[in-house]
Amino acid sequence: MNWTNAIEQTIRTTTANISRFKDKFPHVSSGDGKYRLVDQTDWTEGFWAGILWLSYEYSQDPVIRDAAVQSVASFSKRLERESHLEHHDIGFLYSLSAKAQWILEQDESARETALRAADILMKRWRSGPQLIQAWGPEGDPHNGGRIIIDCLMNLPLLYWAAEQTGDPTYADTARIHAEKSRRFLVRGDDSSYHTFYFDQETGDSLRGGTHQGFRDGSTWTRGQAWGIYGFALAYRYFREPQFLETSKRLARYFIDHLPDDHVAYWDFDAPQAEGTPRDSSASAITACGLLELIEHLPAGDPEREFFLAAVHRSMNSLIENYFTAGDEAEEGFLRHGSYSVRGGVSPDDFVIWGDYFFLEALLRLESRIPGYWYERHENMG
Numbered sequence: 001m002n003w004t005n006a007i008e009q010t011i012r013t014t015t016a017n018i019s020r021f022k023d024k025f026p027h028v029s030s031g032d033g034k035y036r037l038v039d040q041t042d043w044t045e046g047f048w049a050g051i052l053w054l055s056y057e058y059s060q061d062p063v064i065r066d067a068a069v070q071s072v073a074s075f076s077k078r079l080e081r082e083s084h085l086e087h088h089d090i091g092f093l094y095s096l097s098a099k100a101q102w103i104l105e106q107d108e109s110a111r112e113t114a115l116r117a118a119d120i121l122m123k124r125w126r127s128g129p130q131l132i133q134a135w136g137p138e139g140d141p142h143n144g145g146r147i148i149i150d151c152l153m154n155l156p157l158l159y160w161a162a163e164q165t166g167d168p169t170y171a172d173t174a175r176i177h178a179e180k181s182r183r184f185l186v187r188g189d190d191s192s193y194h195t196f197y198f199d200q201e202t203g204d205s206l207r208g209g210t211h212q213g214f215r216d217g218s219t220w221t222r223g224q225a226w227g228i229y230g231f232a233l234a235y236r237y238f239r240e241p242q243f244l245e246t247s248k249r250l251a252r253y254f255i256d257h258l259p260d261d262h263v264a265y266w267d268f269d270a271p272q273a274e275g276t277p278r279d280s281s282a283s284a285i286t287a288c289g290l291l292e293l294i295e296h297l298p299a300g301d302p303e304r305e306f307f308l309a310a311v312h313r314s315m316n317s318l319i320e321n322y323f324t325a326g327d328e329a330e331e332g333f334l335r336h337g338s339y340s341v342r343g344g345v346s347p348d349d350f351v352i353w354g355d356y357f358f359l360e361a362l363l364r365l366e367s368r369i370p371g372y373w374y375e376r377h378e379n380m381g
């Protein structure tokens with residue numbers, strides 16, 4: 001199946017899902033082909049909005065646009081209610097919903113919503129240890145002073161807010177956080193910690209750890225994927241070479257540690273045996289991250305071909321072995337995503353962010369539609 005056919009199959013599934021989900025949001029599933037639906041209470045709702053905007057941008061179908069616009073209204077209400085906003089994933093939620101609508105349609109109210117969301121994310125800045133705290137209130141005994149690699153993908157909301165408002169504070173904050181993530185989350189052998197702890201008062205570095213990985217020192221594959229894409233986007237904004245180099249280092253490690261079918265297991269250090277879960281979402285995120293990274297490599301750079309070949313191998317395997325391919329009974333695109341293997345939450349099934357990044361990768365490959373992480377005032381490439 002080629003990229004175009006795959007995109008068309010995802011749009012068939014999405015069209016069916018609009019009627020099935022109504023005003024709810026898909027989260028993860030557990031083996032029955034159906035998504036568990038949530039109502040603006042989690043970190044994942046933006047991915048459904050993002051799928052709707054991508055599908056609309058590609059198809060220009062007004063029914064899909066209506067659903068996307070309705071979803072943005074629900075993100076705006078979430079801000080008004082101040083509901084479930086006390087975490088760093090504000091960037092995932094609002095980049096792919098309100099910011100997407102602004103990027104596509106220059107809708108002023110969507111812009112205001114996304115800017116208000118950026119202000120909420122800024123409230124997680126802790127001036128003592130100089131970082132964006134992932135979870136929990138200031139002073140929290142366990143999560144105070146804790147950063148996670150996933151947050152690299154929330155920073156683009158701050159880069160965008162800096163551009164939109166002319167206020168450099170958003171970008172300065174994001175830059176300090178990205179640099180701290182680079183220094184402490186990425187290890188010398190190009191693997192990564194999922195999370196890192198700092199002293200809340202002094203900012204002294206304490207230790208690496210994990211939240212969803214196999215063990216504290218392991219490399220959780222989705223974390224590595226967030227880093228590949230997140231550092232490439234940091235480079236797009238700041239143009240500082242160390243961010244590009246870090247994205248490349250994480251990418252080489254990811255590619256070098258893939259199994260024969262080119263789709264990652266859930267943790268690079270988990271023992272591999274019959275039945276060890278994959279995380280197809282990590283490979284979909286990495287495909288997008290590599291396509292972003294390639295855009296920043298000069299034309300003659302030999303690694304362009306290396307990274308592009310890796311994208312093609314993984315995407316072909318996802319399409320052949322993991323994709324539901326428009327099967328009417330299935331609500332997801334990609335099987336064998338893993339939310340939290342150790343936590344027993346959707347350890348081997350659909351996860352909505354896997355579907356989002358699978359579609360974003362297909363559209364980057366086929367139509368040069370890059371998702372909604374940044375404004376499109378620069379030509380791609």
Ligand code: GLY
Pocket residue numbers: 150212222339
């Ligand atoms: N950002 C949460 C996760 O990747 O599961």
